[in-house]
Amino acid sequence: MEYFLQQLINGVTLGSIYGLIAIGYTMVYGIIGMINFAHGDIFMIGSFTALILIVLLGVTAAMPVAMLVMALVLVLVLAMAFTAVWGWAVERVAYRPLRGSFRLAPLITAIGASIALQNFVQISQGARNKPLQPLISGNFKLTDGGPDGSALIVQLSYVQITIIVVTLLLMAGFTLLINRTSLGRAQRACEQDRKMAALLGVNVDRTISLTFVMGAALAAVAGVMFLLYYGVIDFYIGFLAGVKAFTAAVLGGIGSLPGAMLGGLLIGLIETFWSGYFSVEYKDVAAFSILAIVLIFMPEGLLGKPEVEKV
Amino acid sequence: MSAQKPDYMRELLVDSGGGALIALLMGVMMLGMQVDVTSGLGAELILRFRWDYLAYAVGAVFFGRLAMNLLVWRKLKVLDGVSLPKPKVKGEALERNLKPVFLVVAVLLPFALMFWLGARGSRQYIDLAILVTTYVMLGWGLNIVVGLAGLLDLGYVAFYAVGAYSYALLAHYFGFSFWICLPLAGILAAFWGIILGFPVLRLRGDYLAIVTLAFGEIIRVVLLNWYEFTGGPDGISGIPRPSFFGLEFTRGEDGFAAFFGLDYSSIHRIIFLYYLILILALTTNFVTMRLRRLPIGRAWEALREDEIACRSLGINTTNTKLTAFALGAMFGGFAGSFFATRQGFISPESFTFMESAVILAIVVLGGLGSQIGVVIAAVVMIGGFELFRELEEYRMLVFGLLMVVIMVWKPRGLISSRAPSIALSGRAQGISADMVQEGHG
Numbered sequence: 001m002e003y004f005l006q007q008l009i010n011g012v013t014l015g016s017i018y019g020l021i022a023i024g025y026t027m028v029y030g031i032i033g034m035i036n037f038a039h040g041d042i043f044m045i046g047s048f049t050a051l052i053l054i055v056l057l058g059v060t061a062a063m064p065v066a067m068l069v070m071a072l073v074l075v076l077v078l079a080m081a082f083t084a085v086w087g088w089a090v091e092r093v094a095y096r097p098l099r100g101s102f103r104l105a106p107l108i109t110a111i112g113a114s115i116a117l118q119n120f121v122q123i124s125q126g127a128r129n130k131p132l133q134p135l136i137s138g139n140f141k142l143t144d145g146g147p148d149g150s151a152l153i154v155q156l157s158y159v160q161i162t163i164i165v166v167t168l169l170l171m172a173g174f175t176l177l178i179n180r181t182s183l184g185r186a187q188r189a190c191e192q193d194r195k196m197a198a199l200l201g202v203n204v205d206r207t208i209s210l211t212f213v214m215g216a217a218l219a220a221v222a223g224v225m226f227l228l229y230y231g232v233i234d235f236y237i238g239f240l241a242g243v244k245a246f247t248a249a250v251l252g253g254i255g256s257l258p259g260a261m262l263g264g265l266l267i268g269l270i271e272t273f274w275s276g277y278f279s280v281e282y283k284d285v286a287a288f289s290i291l292a293i294v295l296i297f298m299p300e301g302l303l304g305k306p307e308v309e310k311v
Numbered sequence: 312m313s314a315q316k317p318d319y320m321r322e323l324l325v326d327s328g329g330g331a332l333i334a335l336l337m338g339v340m341m342l343g344m345q346v347d348v349t350s351g352l353g354a355e356l357i358l359r360f361r362w363d364y365l366a367y368a369v370g371a372v373f374f375g376r377l378a379m380n381l382l383v384w385r386k387l388k389v390l391d392g393v394s395l396p397k398p399k400v401k402g403e404a405l406e407r408n409l410k411p412v413f414l415v416v417a418v419l420l421p422f423a424l425m426f427w428l429g430a431r432g433s434r435q436y437i438d439l440a441i442l443v444t445t446y447v448m449l450g451w452g453l454n455i456v457v458g459l460a461g462l463l464d465l466g467y468v469a470f471y472a473v474g475a476y477s478y479a480l481l482a483h484y485f486g487f488s489f490w491i492c493l494p495l496a497g498i499l500a501a502f503w504g505i506i507l508g509f510p511v512l513r514l515r516g517d518y519l520a521i522v523t524l525a526f527g528e529i530i531r532v533v534l535l536n537w538y539e540f541t542g543g544p545d546g547i548s549g550i551p552r553p554s555f556f557g558l559e560f561t562r563g564e565d566g567f568a569a570f571f572g573l574d575y576s577s578i579h580r581i582i583f584l585y586y587l588i589l590i591l592a593l594t595t596n597f598v599t600m601r602l603r604r605l606p607i608g609r610a611w612e613a614l615r616e617d618e619i620a621c622r623s624l625g626i627n628t629t630n631t632k633l634t635a636f637a638l639g640a641m642f643g644g645f646a647g648s649f650f651a652t653r654q655g656f657i658s659p660e661s662f663t664f665m666e667s668a669v670i671l672a673i674v675v676l677g678g679l680g681s682q683i684g685v686v687i688a689a690v691v692m693i694g695g696f697e698l699f700r701e702l703e704e705y706r707m708l709v710f711g712l713l714m715v716v717i718m719v720w721k722p723r724g725l726i727s728s729r730a731p732s733i734a735l736s737g738r739a740q741g742i743s744a745d746m747v748q749e750g751h752g
Contacts, residue, residue, distance in 0.1 A: 029517075033517075034517065035517050035521060048340075048341065048346070049341070051346055051356070052340050052341075052344050053340070055346050055356045055358050056344065056358055082336065082339075082340055085333060085336045086337055089333055089337055093715065093719075094715045094719070097719045098718065098719060098722060101722040102723075103517075104457075104463055104675065104679070105718055105722045107463065107517065107520065108671070108672070108675050108714060109714065109718045109719065111668050111671070111672075112672070112710075112711045112712070112714025112715040112718065113711065114711070115665075115668060115707060115708075115710060115711030115714065116711030116712045117711075118707075119704070119705075119707040119708035119711060120708055121341065122704065123704055124341055124342050124345065124364075125341070125346060126345065126347060128347075128348055129348075130346055130348060130356065131348065131356075132356065239664070243521075243524065243528070247525070250518070250521070281532070281536040282533075282536065284528065284529075284532055285529050285532050285533065288525035288528055288529050289525075289529070291521070291522065291525050292510070292511065292522050292526070295511065295514055295518055296510045296511065296513070296514075299513075299514060299515075299518065
């Protein structure tokens with residue numbers, strides 16, 4: 001029971017990170033119907049930016065708590081801003097010129113952009129793993145280890161709480177943004193019918209760019225969380241995280257924001273429980289198999305709308 | 312005109328400056344600073360500042376954009392909306408003329424190299440030619456799936472791996488020879504193609520792409536972790552070499568050299584391998600070209616253009632997709648078993664997603680559905696790869712950038728005309744790809 005509870009906590013944490021990345025996929029897919037293959041690498045860039053900022057600002061665990069919190073918030077905001085520029089640039093360079101071209105074209109440039117970003121970071125930041133000393137330590141003990149102290153102590157670390165709380169806040173914020181603001185309205189309009197939206201005076205290019213910016217900012221948050229949680233990053237983390245987050249987006253129903261979050265949670269839980277109870281080696285296989293199975297039996301995902309193709 | 316000039320210049324500078332500002336914002340962290348780990352205990356993180364690199368990058372973007380604005384983009388802007396895309400059929404004529412040239416070059420290549428460079432000097436070039444031809448074959452195999460049937464397969468390397476491991480394992484456990492295993496590897500790969508394809512081919516383009524990618528990864532992870540059977544990360548070594556109608560390429564009495572009364576040389580095997588892959592590749596091409604004219608091939612192309620129309624006309628889309636998938640997989644399997652026998656050693660390292668991306672890039676950059684385009688793209692890309700071997704770490708970066716640039720510049724690939732596979736009148740012309748609208752399939 002304790003083991004199960006611990007895995008549940010770990011799974012939810014991992015799922016939150018996947019969910020944040022998945023939102024970027026789902027928004028972009030919703031609005032222009034393409035898989036932004038480079039999104040995983042944007043996440044990786046967010047993570048690296050955060051690491052550089054942490055070292056630059058000299059953030060360490062030895063700081064007073066108030067300072068540390070402020071410094072981390074600053075790191076988070078700056079990482080979001082810088083990563084958003086990357087997301088914008090990728091869209092501008094690799095996708096916008098191909099709008100209206102045939103369907104495979106932007107996917108190819110996306111793969112190219114992904115390869116380029118990965119290798120750029122490998123060259124500019126070096127191929128070595130970058131370990132970061134834990135910044136947020138300490139935890140709550142949810143169980144006391146039983147009467148004889150032999151049972152597993154279930155721990156909820158402060159990092160995990162941070163991740164879950166930040167994710168919830170951002171989710172709430174973005175739901176408001178999509179549902180209440182004029183930008184969100186423009187995005188939903190473009191999602192339904194880009195041509196009609198343009199005729200009605202929505203600046204489609206700007207809306208799409210902003211979608212990429214938002215997606216990249218969220219990916220940066222996920223990157224910061226990943227860095228705080230695992231403490232080690234390298235230039236390759238984007239690929240696997242990206243594929244899994246895409247799986248999450250599809251599982252939840254692509255184009256749906258709550259779906260992306262739900263899908264992220266499910267993928268995180270599946271992966272954690274699989275490695276907890278079966279084997280660590282095959283956890284990726286488990287996640288990918290889920291993707292295939294979902295797509296085959298439920299192509300619209302859990303919360304997605306069935307796609308109607310018009311002639 | 313003269314009044315417009317300052318405005319124009321200002322616009323130019325603002326535009327280039329904007330680009331430079333974006334580059335500055337992008338680069339200030341990722342390029343201007345490098346986070347590194349100190350050697351020794353403790354693994355402290357330190358920052359290294361490299362403002363000079365950042366300055367170069369920002370300068371390059373500023374002046375690059377300025378130059379592009381002055382020289383290239385301005386002209387295009389004037390033409391925008393005025394000129395209709397002109398149908399160009401140059402590609403087709405080019406294709407017809409290039410084919411025999413390529414064929415003759417390919418057939419004579421080893422002898423020409425031997426003549427000029429001798430056995431020792433030509434070895435590395437023939438090795439390179441083998442590599443390029445392998446990619447040509449893979450490109451042609453994938454072209455059936457992506458170029459003809461319009462199904463985006465991001466996990467093609469899985470079938471390459473199935474072929475390679477089929478041969479390696481059959482040889483390892485049962486001692487089968489290459490010539491028995493070659494068809495078996497093809498059949499097994501096709502079989503896997505059907506198994507994987509059957510459930511997923513109902514999916515739309517992008518979903519199909521991501522599921523095939525997932526399958527590619529699954530196969531790689533299984534190969535990596537099934538230590539008892541596949542040797543895991545250690546791979547399989549000592550894979551037997553192919554024989555020439557039973558003649559081994561060895562120094563002994565019954566070897567190839569002795570039988571033909573030649574002096575033994577290790578180059579014989581290399582040349583033999585080259586012709587082997589050339590024949591395999593040409594077979595792929597031949598089969599594809601023939602199939603294009605059959606009803607099944609026409610169904611593929613119809614499927615690529617418009618899946619809904621296809622279905623309305625009574626074409627069984629599942630079977631059509633499945634045959635394309637299985638055939639593509641089969642040729643991938645052949646290429647895989649050739650790869651295994653050439654290397655003599657295989658490990659899951661060789662079958663990463665990057666391979667799939669390279670093969671896909673060859674197909675797409677060459678021009679979807681164009682056979683000769685695949686050859687050109689393979690020669691340029693794989694040849695270029697080898698040429699810049701010293702710049703190991705930069706070449707993948709350049710490769711990724713090239714994929715973006717070529718796609719933006721020529722979305723239909725280098726050879727972008729589409730000759731109709733079949734036409735009612737004999738005089739039907741190839742049509743420019745600009746005129747072809749892709750369906751939703």
